[in-house]
Amino acid sequence: MLKKKLFVNGVERTVIVDPEATLAQYVRKQLCLTGTKVGCGKGECGVCTVILNGKVARSCIVKMKNVPDESQVITIEGIGSHENLHPLQLAWMVHGGAQCGFCTPGFIVSAKALLDQNVNPTREEVRDWFQKNRNVCRCTGYIPLVDAVMDAARILRGEIKKEDLWCKLKEGASMLGSKEVRPSALAKVTGTWDFGADLGLKLPENTLHIKLVQATVSHANIISIDTSEAEKMPGVFKVITHKDVPGTNRINGMAFPQNKGDGKERPILNDKKVFQFGDTLAMVLADTPTQAEEAAKLVKVELEELPAYMSAPEAMAEDAIEIHPGTPNIYFETHRIKGEETKPLMESLPYVV
Ligand code: FES
Numbered sequence: 001m002l003k004k005k006l007f008v009n010g011v012e013r014t015v016i017v018d019p020e021a022t023l024a025q026y027v028r029k030q031l032c033l034t035g036t037k038v039g040c041g042k043g044e045c046g047v048c049t050v051i052l053n054g055k056v057a058r059s060c061i062v063k064m065k066n067v068p069d070e071s072q073v074i075t076i077e078g079i080g081s082h083e084n085l086h087p088l089q090l091a092w093m094v095h096g097g098a099q100c101g102f103c104t105p106g107f108i109v110s111a112k113a114l115l116d117q118n119v120n121p122t123r124e125e126v127r128d129w130f131q132k133n134r135n136v137c138r139c140t141g142y143i144p145l146v147d148a149v150m151d152a153a154r155i156l157r158g159e160i161k162k163e164d165l166w167c168k169l170k171e172g173a174s175m176l177g178s179k180e181v182r183p184s185a186l187a188k189v190t191g192t193w194d195f196g197a198d199l200g201l202k203l204p205e206n207t208l209h210i211k212l213v214q215a216t217v218s219h220a221n222i223i224s225i226d227t228s229e230a231e232k233m234p235g236v237f238k239v240i241t242h243k244d245v246p247g248t249n250r251i252n253g254m255a256f257p258q259n260k261g262d263g264k265e266r267p268i269l270n271d272k273k274v275f276q277f278g279d280t281l282a283m284v285l286a287d288t289p290t291q292a293e294e295a296a297k298l299v300k301v302e303l304e305e306l307p308a309y310m311s312a313p314e315a316m317a318e319d320a321i322e323i324h325p326g327t328p329n330i331y332f333e334t335h336r337i338k339g340e341e342t343k344p345l346m347e348s349l350p351y352v353v
């Protein structure tokens with residue numbers, strides 16, 4: 001164990017920690033500051049961004065043994081609070097920057113470091129900053145995020161006030177086309193919105209932890225799944241496969257009239273085929289996350305690999321085999337038109353989304 005002193009969000013902390021633990025693990029597990037998220041765990045997505053001694057750091061790849069004694073660490077919880085939002089947090093809400101919200105704390109912390117050193121950035125500088133610091137968002141798109149940073153900078157420069165940004169609906173007005181802020185935004189911009197892994201750290205003692213056994217190929221027939229070794233591992237309560245799912249083991253979630261399938265193509269736990277990378281083949285329940293992870297490595301899955309179609313055209317090719325046997329790969333057609341010819345129609349509509 002390692003002992004050092006840190007200042008986290010301005011509060012002095014005596015740290016006793018595994019030197020090999022990451023800074024992300026420390027703030028999340030030991031300080032319960034779960035606003036710092038972990039996505040890739042490999043320094044590539046930026047959701048774990050903190051400010052370490054004034055510089056942006058992806059905390060999932062910073063080992064605690066490499067964090068200097070008496071370091072200053074700022075997490076999303078130190079940027080602003082529900083009662084006193086930082087301009088970035090407010091602007092993120094107003095511009096709809098937090099959709100699922102998973103990337104939001106990392107982006108806001110990263111943007112804070114930018115504005116600390118340059119309170120008058122250009123749009124290109126903001127975009128370059130996020131690029132350089134590997135902040136990625138899969139939902140929102142980057143325009144609202146850059147808009148939010150530009151408006152936050154205007155507040156910080158004193159050109160506008162927070163109240164100028166905030167949009168209030170007039171009584172009885174429609175939300176359609178308005179900038180009404182989504183209800184979950186406040187929690188997402190302050191890091192208090194719990195995702196699955198956050199809740200996992202806040203469960204009562206004796207709660208079982210699950211590790212999924214997931215496919216690492218994109219298309220295959222499943223020959224067998226052997227859980228016997230995993231079941232013997234310490235702490236393991238049960239290993240669940242498709243055999244444990246009552247009923248048909250099918251999710252009937254896509255049975256729209258225009259679909260060419262019956263909506264029962266998708267298993268809950270994969271039984272006959274792997275349809276995509278990451279499909280779930282088994283679930284290991286154990287007393288601790290580490291025990292579940294160790295046991296999951298021992299689940300033996302025998303597969304017959306099939307051609308992986310990594311794009312829609314590949315899956316639509318004439319010689320492509322059916323991904324879901326009995327259902328064409330062209331699963332539905334939308335009959336929607338796109339492009340220039342839609343312009344006159346768009347202009348005649350009362351609302352365009
Ligand atoms: S979780 Fe740290 S960069 Fe993705």
Ligand code: FES
Nearest residue numbers: 100101137138139
């Ligand atoms: S809001 Fe979902 S990843 Fe960015």
